Amino acid sequence: LSDPELVRCRGCAVMNPPGFRECIACGTLMPRVEQTKATPASTAADHLRGLLGAQRARGVLRLFVGLVCLVVAAAVARALAVAPAIVELVIRLTFVLLAVVCGLAARPEVGALLTRSGGWRGMVLAVGGFGVMVSVGALYFRGLGWLGFLPDGGPDVYIESGWPRWTPYLLHAAAPAVTEEVIFRGYAMARLDEVLSARESLIVQAALFALLHLGAIIFPSHFAMGLLFGALRRRTRSLYPGMLVHAGWNATITWAELAGLRFP
Amino acid sequence: MSGGDDGGYERGRRVRKASKWVGILAILFAVSAPILYEQEQTKTASTLAALNGIEDGQVLRPIGGRIYTAGELRQRLESLPRRVLAADLILAGLMAGLWVWARRSPLPAIACALAMFVVVQVVGGIYSPASIFEGLLVKIFALVALIKGLRSALEARAALRTPPA
Numbered sequence: 001l002s003d004p005e006l007v008r009c010r011g012c013a014v015m016n017p018p019g020f021r022e023c024i025a026c027g028t029l030m031p032r033v034e035q036t037k038a039t040p041a042s043t044a045a046d047h048l049r050g051l052l053g054a055q056r057a058r059g060v061l062r063l064f065v066g067l068v069c070l071v072v073a074a075a076v077a078r079a080l081a082v083a084p085a086i087v088e089l090v091i092r093l094t095f096v097l098l099a100v101v102c103g104l105a106a107r108p109e110v111g112a113l114l115t116r117s118g119g120w121r122g123m124v125l126a127v128g129g130f131g132v133m134v135s136v137g138a139l140y141f142r143g144l145g146w147l148g149f150l151p152d153g154g155p156d157v158y159i160e161s162g163w164p165r166w167t168p169y170l171l172h173a174a175a176p177a178v179t180e181e182v183i184f185r186g187y188a189m190a191r192l193d194e195v196l197s198a199r200e201s202l203i204v205q206a207a208l209f210a211l212l213h214l215g216a217i218i219f220p221s222h223f224a225m226g227l228l229f230g231a232l233r234r235r236t237r238s239l240y241p242g243m244l245v246h247a248g249w250n251a252t253i254t255w256a257e258l259a260g261l262r263f264p
Numbered sequence: 265m266s267g268g269d270d271g272g273y274e275r276g277r278r279v280r281k282a283s284k285w286v287g288i289l290a291i292l293f294a295v296s297a298p299i300l301y302e303q304e305q306t307k308t309a310s311t312l313a314a315l316n317g318i319e320d321g322q323v324l325r326p327i328g329g330r331i332y333t334a335g336e337l338r339q340r341l342e343s344l345p346r347r348v349l350a351a352d353l354i355l356a357g358l359m360a361g362l363w364v365w366a367r368r369s370p371l372p373a374i375a376c377a378l379a380m381f382v383v384v385q386v387v388g389g390i391y392s393p394a395s396i397f398e399g400l401l402v403k404i405f406a407l408v409a410l411i412k413g414l415r416s417a418l419e420a421r422a423a424l425r426t427p428p429a
Contacts, residue, residue: 008424009276009420010369010420010424011276011279011369011370011371011417011420012272012275012276012279012370012416012417012420013272013275013419013420013421013423013424014272014273014275014276015272023276024276025272025273025275025276025277025279025280026275026276026277026279026280026283026370027276027280027283027367028279028283028366028367028368028369028370029367029368050421050422050424051422053422054418054419054421054422057418064379064382068382068383068386071386071387071390072386072390075390147343147346147350148339148342148343148346149343149346149347149350160331195371195418195421195422196371196372196421197369200369200371200372201372203372203376204372204375204376207376207379207380208376208379211379211380211383212383214383214387215351216350216351216352216354216355216384217347217350217351217354219354219358220354
């Protein structure tokens with residue numbers, strides 16, 4: 001194992017002879033010899049950190065299973081003819097509960113992200129991110145509308161149930177922005193960082209965020225949003241810029257849908 | 265050559281198998297797209313025929329808790345086959361992308377593929393419970409291979425930090 005000429009595969013950790021294009025065990029592409037950086041030798045502390053990280057990363061799996069169960073429960077409630085506004089409210093409250101649990105489970109990481117405001121740089125990035133999102137999002141959703149893919153309801157379920165006009169802004173715009181940022185960019189990203197590289201964890205949390213919005217057609221747009229919010233969190237080391245952009249986007253959609261506009 | 269890492273080889277085999285299943289799923293989604301499109305077109309045609317005599321503005325009985333007018337429902341039904349086709353093609357594209365990524369970074373790619381597969385099955389099961397049992401054997405094989413691959417790739421990441429013997 002200590003032979004310096006052997007190269008360790010990143011996919012399965014098997015040692016490979018130098019010059020092999022693919023790993024002999026799993027077929028993962030090996031980095032070229034001249035590209036491999038000299039990494040410091042692993043220590044026993046690294047090993048323990050790795051084991052602990054893998055253990056903690058299972059929390060993301062539990063979170064995913066929990067959210068899938070919530071989706072199933074919501075579908076069952078709809079099938080039982082529970083009022084859509086009540087179903088939506090229960091989903092939002094469950095998200096608040098999940099955000100609190102996630103925040104407590106990763107207190108040091110999430111706490112650090114919540115104590116930093118992001119500063120002026122964060123605000124500038126948030127405004128820029130919002131501008132990009134509205135422009136690209138409007139084009140994307142207009143394209144979907146042009147193809148005949150109509151959005152599936154949303155904020156109007158509260159109005160249809162006779163709730164005040166501010167409830168969609170609270171429950172459909174502000175609450176998801178805060179809870180989803182804590183859950184995905186706070187908890188999930190911190191846990192994934194323990195087993196994946198920074199780029200990998202950014203992509204995986206964005207993929208989970210997009211997947212749990214349940215729509216193949218909106219996957220590309222929500223994946224891009226997840227990447228943007230994740231990048232904001234990395235750049236500013238704060239959750240607030242992401243929350244602002246997220247809430248701004250949700251509020252724009254809520255306003256557009258309530259006003260009966262075809263934007264986005 | 266491998267430093268006598270027999271467990272590593274077994275791990276590698278599982279990771280390779282899971283990566284292959286990501287590719288197989290991409291092909292299956294791509295192949296099933298036109299078939300499902302045809303099926304949906306046949307189904308919606310009969311429902312649209314039932315709506316023929318109803319005025320566009322007439323309010324229908326709630327469907328899944330939502331109230332539609334006949335016009336809205338007609339519009340939705342007309343776009344349904346295209347939605348199904350687009351969704352399947354997007355999923356095929358995503359799986360193909362994950363398969364390519366799995367050649368470089370198996371752990372995150374397999375994790376994303378597994379999550380996507382589970383969500384697709386759950387959502388499909390919600391909309392059409394009978395679909396859970398369609399191709400059940402293939403679904404079980406895919407699920408088992410992806411779970412084993414994910415576990416092995418996770419073990420490999422932990423082993424990457426193991427100090428040299």
